[in-house]
Amino acid sequence: MTNTLFLPELREMLADNNRAELEEFCTTLNAGRTAEFMEGLSDAEVWQVLQFAQPERRSEIFGYFDEERQLSMLAQQPTDEVAELVEELAADDRVDLLQQLDDEHVDTILPLLPVEERRDIQRLRSYAEGTAGSLMTTEVAKLADRLTAREALEELSRQASELETIYYLYVVDDDNHLRGIVSTRQLVSSLAQPHRTLREMMETDVVVAMVDEDQESVAEKVEHFNLLAIPVLDSGRQLLGIITHDDVIDVVREELTEDAQRIAAVTPLERDFLRIGLVTLSWKRGIWLTILFFAALLTAFALRHYELELETYAWLVWFIPLIISAGGNSGSQSATLVITAMTGGEIELRDWRTVLMRESVVSLMLGGFIAVIGYAVAFFIAPSPSDALVIPLTLLAVMITGCLCGATLPLVFKRLGLDPALMSNPFVAGIVDIMGIVIYINVARMILSN
């Protein structure tokens, strides 16, 4: 959403080096909107404007630009100014950014940071992509369990400006083991009894994530328990950091988008569609197209095998695409429904019997209906009304096959421990295509030989 409303004024302020107005521009609006108004400026101009904001505000505004824009600014601007900005960014965001920069460039920035921040960055960089560790921030409100409500509030007011969230307070012992949590809401409601200690208030049955836990499993917990943040522990139950709700929304979006891409037989993209290299994109699509091509080759061999039938009854050829598409489409529908229901936690492996029962009923209804239309069409095209029966019978059989294959294959993949979304719709369609041809010719043999 580029907003060009303020661009001329902003450029004029920059040309005049109008400190008062530029400072006001950086502080009055919501940080996200400030960033929006600057989107039409060049990287150098944005950077120039940002120098008029206080360091904390500067990194807040900077955080609202999209990642590609952030990277191009960091790559071009003076290293000392970059380091100053990086220092103020949220611990998890800055590590994500630095991961995308060249190692060389990072090595010029890191020495300019205070030693504590540097160590924090190095530790966070060491966690593998896709784990809880790679999502967490180390800025967390840690408090000792002996504090009273009032003391805790005072301590919190000292820590608050440094923290990303203060919506839960994490109660730790002297060895940094997580003992319990107190929500800010609880703390605030407890102010009537200012001498109650955190130990008395805290909830001890805390939902936690382990540092090497898969991000999708973490997102599931946060969603299921409606959390604002989840604490991340190491194997010794020491508190390492927290993962906040905004990162969880990103994980959910990423996971579902990847599913949609896998369902269409594309290896999920790691970068924006418009920014991914064309060779990489071709590769991610090409491997699947090649596999699908070899699967489809089987249809050519099958049809060649049925050469005699196809020459004797030439009209059968006309219906080939219609029949395989009916099978493929019903199969894709079933596969997509089963895959999305599994991702959404609506069905589990143990529901397979119910799923297949329901699919059987649905496929009978769908196949029956399409068969009736198919017969109406074939009636006018086939040599005789009895020959025309081949089409509806085939359509019914192919659509039942399609639905059952489409529903079963993702379940089988899940059972094998693979991602069910790998059982893509084109793959289901490819399998149903070849089965459809075999069914078609065999139904034709039965009907037409009478």
Next chain:
Amino acid sequence: MTNTLFLPELREMLADNNRAELEEFCTTLNAGRTAEFMEGLSDAEVWQVLQFAQPERRSEIFGYFDEERQLSMLAQQPTDEVAELVEELAADDRVDLLQQLDDEHVDTILPLLPVEERRDIQRLRSYAEGTAGSLMTTEVAKLADRLTAREALEELSRQASELETIYYLYVVDDDNHLRGIVSTRQLVSSLAQPHRTLREMMETDVVVAMVDEDQESVAEKVEHFNLLAIPVLDSGRQLLGIITHDDVIDVVREELTEDAQRIAAVTPLERDFLRIGLVTLSWKRGIWLTILFFAALLTAFALRHYELELETYAWLVWFIPLIISAGGNSGSQSATLVITAMTGGEIELRDWRTVLMRESVVSLMLGGFIAVIGYAVAFFIAPSPSDALVIPLTLLAVMITGCLCGATLPLVFKRLGLDPALMSNPFVAGIVDIMGIVIYINVARMILSN
């Protein structure tokens, strides 16, 4: 995730009517886990256990059961107990629940609620599904702008136990107009200057949702601005309520799942896959299959039109499914990538030139590669190496057509103001099928007549 670990003990406690242990069971664990442990119990047993929890805790635990389970409990249990539970539920959740119950049943529950709660429910029920109003809760921390930090904290501690979140304080004037917001984090950090008023602290450039705004647009704002909650205003800018982050995750999940279903030509399901009626499910799939069937009928007429060519060169028939699936698969990939990129905000309509340029390059690479494999196969099957050239040339042309159609059609739908995901993959494949056959026979005519 049914957990059967505690079931025997729980049933024993119920049989003995062991108040002490049941009360402990309801309070010690995290509410979400308490619900999990009870999942194996019957509705009546769960209800019986819940009676041992304090009202607030009871509704919290109840909130963790899935919706179907909640409804079956509400439908069967004594109306006065149901009303007591409903009173304690979060304002937004209880309206969602009541919307699913029969009107008759709701009419027996409502009179048992305090008048204020009843009015609140009736107001929230009046907002249309899918709008900001239908997602919001009316439980919000409203404070006057003249309060100082310390007074605000005291007022907040009085309100906190009634509220779903206290992560932002909404500053209103005497007429309930929203003037600004203060985050709890800001408030807590301001305790060092206890006499600063909310007016001095508050951010006035607030991101808001209008009550009739579409839920997807609201979710986008919350995601873009990384909010924990967004205030909902009426057309006179009066503060009606807030929408919290957990409802936003639900909207994002719903939206992306619907996209995946539309991409596979299924009208999105409103209920869980295993719970939706089979007739409804067949209808949601059947209308698309019927439309697609009529589209596919065109292939039959096209092939009939080319009867002569297909009888003269019978081997051409064998490659029909292969060629149309290559076009369909590359088209589905392009369509899915464009649709998911639009949903994720990675591309806009104005990027259409770039998208088509990039798709052209990718389709040349993909088509070229598959054409080479295709020629290798056709070499052995076609009557002569020069006749075999029909296959690679067709594959290349069909895949370019597939990619460009797949990328263009969702953009056209978007331009027309329709949901791009309606341009489903089977639909793209259907269009590419018929174009593929026309291309195939015309390429064959050119090559084979030489």
